[in-house]
Amino acid sequence: QMPDRSFLVHGEQFAVCHRCYGTFAGMLLGSVLLPLARACDAVLYRRAGIVILIALGIPGVDWLGGITGIWSNTALSRLLTGIVFGLAAGYYFARALSQAFTPRSAGTTPSGELAG
Numbered sequence: 221q222m223p224d225r226s227f228l229v230h231g232e233q234f235a236v237c238h239r240c241y242g243t244f245a246g247m248l249l250g251s252v253l254l255p256l257a258r259a260c261d262a263v264l265y266r267r268a269g270i271v272i273l274i275a276l277g278i279p280g281v282d283w284l285g286g287i288t289g290i291w292s293n294t295a296l297s298r299l300l301t302g303i304v305f306g307l308a309a310g311y312y313f314a315r316a317l318s319q320a321f322t323p324r325s326a327g328t329t330p331s332g333e334l335a336g
Contacts, residue, residue: 225298238298239279246306251314253307261315268312275308 225237234241257264264271279301286293 225295227295238295239283239302242299242302242304243306243309244302246303246308247310247313248306249303250307250310250312252310254311254314254318257311264311265315271308272312275305278304 221233221235221237223233227234227238227241236244279298282293282297282301285291
């Protein structure tokens with residue numbers, strides 16, 4: 221782990237980089253916010269592919285910009301782009317767990333809508 225790519229707390233380096241830390245924090249936050257996102261759950265369910273692509277694309281663009289020298293990404297940009305991906309990942313992971321352990325009525329889709 222490169223010291224300039226990880227947070228230090230009381231002189232001790234974190235075991236993960238800024239972006240991974242942001243991803244883990246975002247996953248926790250995304251799963252905690254799942255009940256609040258239920259109002260737009262059907263839309264998020266139908267658009268899962270595009271939401272995940274966008275959530276992956278944002279840190280990807282930040283990474284690519286740094287690799288190509290277009291800009292220099294910072295600890296804050298790596299943290300925030302990790303959080304963006306983590307929010308989506310945490311939401312969909314918690315939603316999948318919730319759906320796996322929730323009995324569905326006959327004739328409904330995984331989003332709870334009537335099949336038809």
